[in-house]
Amino acid sequence: MTDExxxxxxxxxxxxxxxxxxxxxxxxxxxKIFMTLRGPDFxxxxxxxxxxxxxxxxxxGHTAAVPGGWGLKGWTRLFxxxxxxxxxxSLVCQAWRxxxxxxxxxxxx
Numbered sequence: 001m002t003d004e005x006x007x008x009x010x011x012x013x014x015x016x017x018x019x020x021x022x023x024x025x026x027x028x029x030x031x032k033i034f035m036t037l038r039g040p041d042f043x044x045x046x047x048x049x050x051x052x053x054x055x056x057x058x059x060x061g062h063t064a065a066v067p068g069g070w071g072l073k074g075w076t077r078l079f080x081x082x083x084x085x086x087x088x089x090s091l092v093c094q095a096w097r098x099x100x101x102x103x104x105x106x107x108x109x
Contacts, residue, residue: 001080001088003037009089010035013096014104034099035092040081045095047074055091059083063091074098 001009010016010027019026025037036044044066047055052074055063062083065071080088097106 001083001085003040006043006080006088006092007037009092010096013093014100014106016096029096029100029104032099034095042077042079045076045078045091046098047076047091047095048098049074051094051098052076059087062087 007018007025007027011018013029015029017028019028021033021036026033027035027037032046034046038044049072052063052065052071055076055078056065062079064077064079066075066077076091078088078091093106100106
């Protein structure tokens with residue numbers, strides 16, 4: 001998936017807005033970041049530590065914890081270029097759910 005396809009996917013989710021976080025493109029739902037687009041190599045997703053472990057087990061080579069404390073909190077690098085589109089979509093939607101208020105609903109994949 002290209003960067004623009006990934007951005008389009010994120011912007012297609014309810015109430016998502018694009019912004020900038022320290023010069024990096026980010027995607028937010030009601031002001032909370034759920035994804036940053038760092039460049040052509042990877043994006044960073046807001047996952048829980050358990051979701052991060054599951055993604056790493058299912059997609060070795062396509063996901064990695066962000067180095068340092070943020071990675072311990074679940075923030076995860078997703079190398080989206082060569083990953084399957086369905087899997088990228090699933091992880092982006094999960095990150096959106098993690099940031100969105102519980103009152104907002106997005107169907108499970």
